[in-house]
Amino acid sequence: xxxxxxxxxxxxxxxxxxxxxxxxxxxxxxxxxxxxxxxxxxxxxxxxxxxxxxxxxxxxxxxxxxxxxxxxxxxxxxxxxxxxxxxxxxxxxxxxxxxxxxxxxxxxxxxxxxxxxxxxxxxxxxxxxxxxxxxxxxxxxxxxxxxxxxxxxxxxxxxxxxxxxxxxxxxxxxxxxxxxxxxxxxxxxxxxxxxxxxxxxxxxxxxxxxxxxxxxxxxxxxxxxxxxxxxxxxxxxxxxxxxxxxxxxxxxxxxxxxxxxxxxxxxxxxxxxxxxxxxxxxxxxxxxxxxxxxxxxxxxxxxxxxxxxxxxxxxxxxxxxxxxxxxxxxxxxxxxxxxxxx
Amino acid sequence: xxxxxxxxxxxxxxxxxxxxxxxxxxxxxxxxxxxxxxxxxxxxxxxxxxxxxxxxxxxxxxxxxxxxxxxxxxxxxxxxxxxxxxxxxxxxxxxxxxxxxxxxxxxxxxxxxxxxxxxxxxxxxxxxxxxxxxxxxxxxxxxxxxxxxxxxxxxxxxxxxxxxxxxxxxxxxxxxxxxxxxxxxxxxxxxxxxxxxxxxxxxxxxxxxxxxxxxxxxxxxxxxxxxxxxxxxxxxxxxxxxxxxxxxxxxxxxxx
Numbered sequence: 001x002x003x004x005x006x007x008x009x010x011x012x013x014x015x016x017x018x019x020x021x022x023x024x025x026x027x028x029x030x031x032x033x034x035x036x037x038x039x040x041x042x043x044x045x046x047x048x049x050x051x052x053x054x055x056x057x058x059x060x061x062x063x064x065x066x067x068x069x070x071x072x073x074x075x076x077x078x079x080x081x082x083x084x085x086x087x088x089x090x091x092x093x094x095x096x097x098x099x100x101x102x103x104x105x106x107x108x109x110x111x112x113x114x115x116x117x118x119x120x121x122x123x124x125x126x127x128x129x130x131x132x133x134x135x136x137x138x139x140x141x142x143x144x145x146x147x148x149x150x151x152x153x154x155x156x157x158x159x160x161x162x163x164x165x166x167x168x169x170x171x172x173x174x175x176x177x178x179x180x181x182x183x184x185x186x187x188x189x190x191x192x193x194x195x196x197x198x199x200x201x202x203x204x205x206x207x208x209x210x211x212x213x214x215x216x217x218x219x220x221x222x223x224x225x226x227x228x229x230x231x232x233x234x235x236x237x238x239x240x241x242x243x244x245x246x247x248x249x250x251x252x253x254x255x256x257x258x259x260x261x262x263x264x265x266x267x268x269x270x271x272x273x274x275x276x277x278x279x280x281x282x283x284x285x286x287x288x289x290x291x292x293x294x295x296x297x298x299x300x301x302x303x304x305x306x307x308x309x310x311x312x313x314x315x316x317x318x319x320x321x322x323x324x325x326x327x328x329x330x331x332x333x334x335x336x337x338x339x340x341x342x
Numbered sequence: 343x344x345x346x347x348x349x350x351x352x353x354x355x356x357x358x359x360x361x362x363x364x365x366x367x368x369x370x371x372x373x374x375x376x377x378x379x380x381x382x383x384x385x386x387x388x389x390x391x392x393x394x395x396x397x398x399x400x401x402x403x404x405x406x407x408x409x410x411x412x413x414x415x416x417x418x419x420x421x422x423x424x425x426x427x428x429x430x431x432x433x434x435x436x437x438x439x440x441x442x443x444x445x446x447x448x449x450x451x452x453x454x455x456x457x458x459x460x461x462x463x464x465x466x467x468x469x470x471x472x473x474x475x476x477x478x479x480x481x482x483x484x485x486x487x488x489x490x491x492x493x494x495x496x497x498x499x500x501x502x503x504x505x506x507x508x509x510x511x512x513x514x515x516x517x518x519x520x521x522x523x524x525x526x527x528x529x530x531x532x533x534x535x536x537x538x539x540x541x542x543x544x545x546x547x548x549x550x551x552x553x554x555x556x557x558x559x560x561x562x563x564x565x566x567x568x569x570x571x572x573x574x575x576x577x578x579x580x581x582x583x584x585x586x587x588x589x590x591x592x593x594x595x596x597x598x
Contacts, residue, residue: 013491014491017488019460025463
């Protein structure tokens with residue numbers, strides 16, 4: 001009898017082959033070809049390391065809740081995760097402290113302000129939501145541990161769990177985030193002034209800069225999204241990445257606050273929980289069905305990947321993925337995941 | 343919709359390529375556009391049966407997999423050599439062969455570097471469209487590897503070729519199990535090289551019970567085919583031979 005490990009390897013291989021022959025592969029190739037030459041937008045340059053990105057990089061990955069993976073284009077190219085990390089750290093805070101404690105430190109209200117605005121809710125002194133910088137620093141501050149080493153270990157373990165492989169921080173990006181992060185320091189100290197973050201705020205800022213500098217690729221982003229889509233269980237490793245009861249918390253802030261100050265229009269047009277980052281990554285979630293990871297470093301004025309948005313819009317339109325698309329009678333995305341319909 | 347048929351055997355020497363070539367010719371002769379692709383990249387050979395001279399092969403499947411050409415550039419019309427006198431302008435029958443490279447360097451390169459199996463699948467799809475095929479036969483490498491599994495995954499029908507010996511019995515069970523997991527819609531068995539005097543009825547019963555799949559032909563150990571020595575199409579040379587009649591049953595099942 002084969003042991004579990006070899007059965008797992010065989011399952012992976014079979015899954016990989018089923019994906020290779022499924023019609024969805026051609027759909028993604030078509031989308032990739034359609035948007036590959038879109039040259040609008042520019043590469044982020046607020047830190048020198050990000051400006052090194054090749055504008056041509058373009059990867060689209062979709063991972064289904066049953067673990068099929070579709071990768072087209074530059075899906076192995078690493079990028080810094082940047083703001084895409086924020087909802088996942090929000091999830092950590094919820095697991096570690098529960099809803100009640102976390103909601104005292106950070107709200108769940110879209111801001112309409114830029115992601116790096118120095119603004120807190122006047123009544124409660126809370127940051128508006130965990131996906132703006134202020135809120136993300138507040139949630140990073142909630143990562144428990146007796147010292148920095150323990151906290152960073154917990155942080156990395158979480159991201160490795162979502163990605164299904166060990167992930168690492170890019171030191172060059174971390175150093176430049178840290179040395180140019182004056183605005184984030186200002187936000188952190190303003191929150192310290194209001195007692196919204198702890199005394200170890202400098203350490204939490206370090207954690208925040210580390211979290212933004214984690215290297216992932218488009219495939220990882222899709223696996224992370226698929227873990228949320230799959231009620232918190234990573235569909236590749238079958239390991240739990242987030243407690244089931246907090247998945248809806250994370251997804252609802254992604255839906256309402258995930259795309260910087262394009263969030264409202266995003267929810268209206270695309271209707272999927274998603275988070276973008278200035279590294280050029282987007283992680284989108286089709287609940288119960290799949291995760292979508294896209295990497296293309298050309299950003300629009302709001303800091304969202306131009307090609308990434310186009311791909312999500314088209315996938316949402318074509319397969320009726322909008323959360324409120326009712327009675328959709330077109331082809332369903334899951335029908336394309338298999339060569340032979342189930 | 344074109345039908346895709348893979349032939350596979352767990353071990354080499356079962357007569358898999360000969361079976362593929364002969365069945366493909368019979369299906370083409372019934373008035374179809376047929377493609378035969380040799381995905382046995384490590385040990386290619388079916389081009390010999392179709393008498394496609396190496397000197398004629400400018401592009402092979404390998405060139406496509408390396409992105410050097412589109413797949414149709416590696417397809418050779420072998421209608422005349424394999425079917426004979428067909429009007430060159432006739433749409434049907436038509437038989438195309440996509441060979442793998444026999445160049446040692448190319449084989450080494452594939453073994454060392456591998457390639458994207460997804461691209462192989464894209465190639466299958468392009469062939470079907472570009473050559474307007476009714477049937478695509480995939481001749482696979484013996485044993486289990488990625489391109490074999492991919493071929494099985496995409497096929498409408500799988501022909502498993504085996505000899506009546508215990509090594510083939512065991513190995514075929516492995517392939518059959520994988521094929522089921524890949525959700526192959528139809529699987530058939532061809533038992534080849536059956537020695538004289540063997541109880542074929544009992545053999546059929548035993549094989550069908552073991553693999554839960556229909557035995558579609560039992561082919562005897564055959565001296566004429568050995569004499570053709572893989573250079574030429576047996577069913578053309580021996581149209582009334584019992585072996586040809588048995589292969590026709592396989593072709594009928596492919597077309598049913």
